[in-house]
Amino acid sequence: MENDKALLDNASSKIVNVMVVIDADSVVKDFPNRSQNADSPTAINNTKYFYMVACADNTLSGAGTGSLHIKANVGDIIRWSGISETANFDSSILIYTLKRLGGQEVFVTPDFYAFNKRSMKPTQKSVFPVVLNNPQDYWFNQASIVATGTESYTLHFALYHRPNGSDPVLYGYFKYDPQITVVS
DSSP: OOHHHHHTTTOOOEEEEEEEEEEEEHHHHHHHHBBBTTTSSOOOOOGGEEEOOGGGGEEEEEETOOOOOEOOOOOEEEEEEEEEEETTEEEEEEEEEEEEESSOOOOOOOOEEEEEEEEEEOSSSSSSOEEEEEEEEEEEEEEEBOEEEEEEEEEEEEEEEEEGGGEEEEEEEEOOEEEEEEEO
């Protein structure tokens, strides 16, 4: 088992997970006039709505801000997952497009993946004992890192909202234009 971990730690290619947390409640409050067209999302030009994080080994700077700079190697895989500040409980986020805008081409066009994988969850009224083998859905956008440098890209997301606690409904489509810096 220790040898397997050592092999994984020394592998030439790794997965870099980037979690994009979006302050959906503030987006709903601040953007009453929003796009209902996925091909023409409303632009958000303020980083205050976005919190991007990666593990410490891959973070150069900007952890917890809308301007995350990461350390990775060419050939690594980057995965973007999106979630609202309520963990998709009240409002939900779905990142549906990531496209290159300019700068060095750091990653190729991402593909979208959705999986159902067994996980754990706490019991109804207590944390322990946990329920094991609970089916859970996971989704992310994934791309290969092809070069070091800085790339500007656009991140499009759909925001679903639960007005008055009801079922989620599409609130609107939005886009944010961050940069990614990759150094090895």
